[in-house]
Amino acid sequence: MAVTDTDTHMSETCSTCERTTPHDVSVQILTESTKSKNAAFSREPYRVSECRVCGTTTETRMNNA
Numbered sequence: 001m002a003v004t005d006t007d008t009h010m011s012e013t014c015s016t017c018e019r020t021t022p023h024d025v026s027v028q029i030l031t032e033s034t035k036s037k038n039a040a041f042s043r044e045p046y047r048v049s050e051c052r053v054c055g056t057t058t059e060t061r062m063n064n065a
């Protein structure tokens with residue numbers, strides 16, 4: 001897994017903490033396996049935010065096309 005050095009601290013609402021908390025935000029390229037014969041693997045960028053309070057991670061697919 002590629003490690004980015006572009007971690008940023010963002011204040012976001014955490015559904016677990018039920019309040020706004022600092023988050024570590026990074027973008028990771030995650031490989032998805034699909035059943036498509038034309039694309040055995042699909043590499044999609046995900047925005048990953050981790051709550052610095054409780055550790056809950058939220059992965060949001062950036063390419064929703």
Ligand SMILES: [Zn+2]
Nearest residue numbers: 014017051054
């Ligand atoms: Zn939290």
